[in-house]
Amino acid sequence: MRYRRPGLDIASHALLILALLAFCLPVWLAFTAATHDQASLYTGTAPLWFGDQGLDNFRAVLSEPVSRLGTDVTRLLLNSTVMALGIACGKIFIAILAAYAIVFFRFPLRRLCFWLIFITLMLPVEVRIMPTYKIAADLNLLNSYAGLILPLIASATATFLFRQFYLTVPPELLEAARVDGAGPWRFLKDILLPLSTTNIAALFVIMFLYGWNQYLWPLLITTESDYMTIMVSLKRLLSSADNLVPWQAVMATALLAMLPPVAVIVLMQRYFVKGLVDAEK
Amino acid sequence: MATLTLDALRKTYPNGFTALHGIDLAIDDGELIVVVGPSGCGKSTLLRMLAGLESISDGELAIDGQRVNDLEPAERDIAMVFQNYALYPHMSVADNMGYALKNRGVPKDERRRKVEETARLIGLEELLDRRPRQLSGGQRQRVAMGRAIVREPKVFLFDEPLSNLDAKLRVQMRIEIRRLQKRLGVTAVYVTHDQVEAMTLADRLVVMNGGHIEQVGTPMHLYERPASRFVAGFIGSPAMNFLDARCTGDTLTLPCGTRIAAPSSHDANDHAVCLGIRPEHLSRVAEADDTTLTTRVELVEPLGADTLAHVRLDGQDDPLVARLDGVQPVAEGDRLYLRPDASRLHLFDLENGRRLDDKDAHSCPSSPSSRLA
Numbered sequence: 001m002r003y004r005r006p007g008l009d010i011a012s013h014a015l016l017i018l019a020l021l022a023f024c025l026p027v028w029l030a031f032t033a034a035t036h037d038q039a040s041l042y043t044g045t046a047p048l049w050f051g052d053q054g055l056d057n058f059r060a061v062l063s064e065p066v067s068r069l070g071t072d073v074t075r076l077l078l079n080s081t082v083m084a085l086g087i088a089c090g091k092i093f094i095a096i097l098a099a100y101a102i103v104f105f106r107f108p109l110r111r112l113c114f115w116l117i118f119i120t121l122m123l124p125v126e127v128r129i130m131p132t133y134k135i136a137a138d139l140n141l142l143n144s145y146a147g148l149i150l151p152l153i154a155s156a157t158a159t160f161l162f163r164q165f166y167l168t169v170p171p172e173l174l175e176a177a178r179v180d181g182a183g184p185w186r187f188l189k190d191i192l193l194p195l196s197t198t199n200i201a202a203l204f205v206i207m208f209l210y211g212w213n214q215y216l217w218p219l220l221i222t223t224e225s226d227y228m229t230i231m232v233s234l235k236r237l238l239s240s241a242d243n244l245v246p247w248q249a250v251m252a253t254a255l256l257a258m259l260p261p262v263a264v265i266v267l268m269q270r271y272f273v274k275g276l277v278d279a280e281k
Numbered sequence: 282m283a284t285l286t287l288d289a290l291r292k293t294y295p296n297g298f299t300a301l302h303g304i305d306l307a308i309d310d311g312e313l314i315v316v317v318g319p320s321g322c323g324k325s326t327l328l329r330m331l332a333g334l335e336s337i338s339d340g341e342l343a344i345d346g347q348r349v350n351d352l353e354p355a356e357r358d359i360a361m362v363f364q365n366y367a368l369y370p371h372m373s374v375a376d377n378m379g380y381a382l383k384n385r386g387v388p389k390d391e392r393r394r395k396v397e398e399t400a401r402l403i404g405l406e407e408l409l410d411r412r413p414r415q416l417s418g419g420q421r422q423r424v425a426m427g428r429a430i431v432r433e434p435k436v437f438l439f440d441e442p443l444s445n446l447d448a449k450l451r452v453q454m455r456i457e458i459r460r461l462q463k464r465l466g467v468t469a470v471y472v473t474h475d476q477v478e479a480m481t482l483a484d485r486l487v488v489m490n491g492g493h494i495e496q497v498g499t500p501m502h503l504y505e506r507p508a509s510r511f512v513a514g515f516i517g518s519p520a521m522n523f524l525d526a527r528c529t530g531d532t533l534t535l536p537c538g539t540r541i542a543a544p545s546s547h548d549a550n551d552h553a554v555c556l557g558i559r560p561e562h563l564s565r566v567a568e569a570d571d572t573t574l575t576t577r578v579e580l581v582e583p584l585g586a587d588t589l590a591h592v593r594l595d596g597q598d599d600p601l602v603a604r605l606d607g608v609q610p611v612a613e614g615d616r617l618y619l620r621p622d623a624s625r626l627h628l629f630d631l632e633n634g635r636r637l638d639d640k641d642a643h644s645c646p647s648s649p650s651s652r653l654a
Contacts, residue, residue: 170365170367172363172364172365172367173367173369175332175334175354175361175363175367176361176363176367176368176369176428177369177380178333178334178353178354178355179332179333179334179354179355179359179360179361179381180355180380180381180384180428181354181355181381181384181385182355182380182384186384190369190380191369191371194371195370195371
């Protein structure tokens with residue numbers, strides 16, 4: 001049922017436009033600010049229109065080492081991408097295997113295993129960050145991609161989601177596959193994975209964003225600028241005790257930091273939405 | 282092309298529940314065995330044990346004389362058709378059918394040739410590129426059959442394959458399954474709870490109850506000589522009527538006073554027995570005498586070819602069903618005189634339900650050779 005009342009239409013459109021403005025204005029401000037030079041940004045008012053720099057600021061942060069960071073934004077973007085991809089793919093890979101074992105294999109303490117995994121859902125990274133750091137340090141993982149990715153690679157959420165999906169797969173499908181001569185690996189590869197593509201796509205988006213937005217862990221584990229991620233560097237650009245904050249560079253970097261997640265969402269959103277709402281298997 | 286030998290097959294679950302108490306059965310090459318029974322009688326468990334999807338607790342299962350107890354389903358060279366078809370939803374019809382061949386390492390060209398050949402056999406050529414969800418129920422059933430046929434297995438196993446279809450399609454597919462099975466000459470075991478399906482398909486029928494085999498035999502043998510009251514009530518539609526009676530010499534006396542000649546060669550002298558009369562062996566007569574049952578009509582079901590009259594025995598409250606020829610001018614509340622066909626009565630022991638009037642029925646033919654003899 002849809003209500004058709006002109007007043008309601010106007011009100012809801014007004015509300016939507018207001019919300020849209022609220023969301024877009026900061027991005028717009030960031031974009032205009034990124035086209036000014038540093039001096040004009042310190043005149044006291046935030047510029048609402050483009051400055052005279054064009055895309056020079058973007059070009060500058062991408063190609064030249066940014067002051068106080070010791071590296072250019074291209075490198076930072078690469079680091080963040082590697083980390084986010086590694087975490088997203090790793091989480092999905094491990095979660096698929098873990099859920100597969102829990103749902104389709106009978107082994108002793110199966111329930112216990114599931115509950116142990118499930119309980120870690122309630123433990124945020126921050127709680128276990130000291131022991132994790134100690135282990136990473138002992139394993140010589142500081143300042144490496146492995147160190148950025150591995151400690152964040154196991155995911156109770158993803159395991160749980162895959163388990164729930166696998167539980168809806170009719171048991172006859174497994175039996176038919178067994179009769180057809182498909183072993184456990186074949187069943188996973190030929191039947192289960194193709195059936196869970198939408199779930200995988202949805203989880204990939206979520207996990208990529210999760211990995212991209214990591215702040216605390218990369219901050220702890222990286223000291224060299226070669227392995228710094230873009231989120232950490234953004235904060236570092238802002239925290240200058242004695243100098244003026246280079247707002248034009250901050251804004252350009254922030255906008256660039258938004259691009260990969262946006263790209264992932266745009267590319268995957270078809271599957272993502274399908275995976276969230278589509279019950280059909 | 283295979284024989285199947287079941288020797289004292291037992292299934293006991295870890296929680297101590299015994300689903301099957303020793304099943305003995307010899308299935309001949311090319312034979313279609315139908316296993317029927319009420320739900321929970323163990324028939325599906327039995328089939329799943331044959332398939333290798335369920336472990337065998339005790340006893341021996343042999344295909345072509347070779348013990349297969351511990352073989353994986355794929356190694357037993359069987360094919361199974363599931364009740365809900367269990368087609369792989371993301372694969373085309375052709376891929377569904379060819380999946381087992383692919384797993385076996387059959388080259389692509391040969392695979393396609395075999396799939397196409399089978400598709401032609403069962404009328405699926407047009408649908409090979411479709412996905413299961415684009416097919417109707419009957420077509421899915423056909424694909425499931427095709428998937429079984431294409432592998433040329435030693436044994437077909439059917440697990441209530443028609444119960445998800447509508448009545449018309451069910452009749453059609455039933456005939457088709459029979460035709461295909463005869464044409465391919467493959468040994469088949471077919472599980473169903475539908476006794477019409479069982480009667481029409483079976484070379485031999487296995488009636489199961491509570492984890493035991495009640496009787497094995499040809500459908501007509503089971504119909505004419507049910508070995509127990511359970512089989513008698515299960516085979517035949519509408520179900521057989523049962524009445525209490527007393528047997529003296531060669532006369533059966535019903536509580537209502539009706540006297541009927543008892544079947545010969547029974548051992549129930551001066552005993553209370555359970556008398557079984559099939560609805561089709563009651564005929565309507567105009568006048569009451571001491572060989573007829575006086576009844577009052579409760580409900581009439583005209584089926585066209587014949588009429589089912591649900592009646593109650595006068596004086597007693599036992600409900601009876603009579604199958605009368607053609608369209609009968611009877612209405613609810615009418616008085617109806619029914620004469621049982623004395624040559625087609627069944628006598629059962631009141632306590633254990635065993636057949637009394639025929640010793641042969643106890644030693645049911647368990648192998649085809651004894652059936653043919």
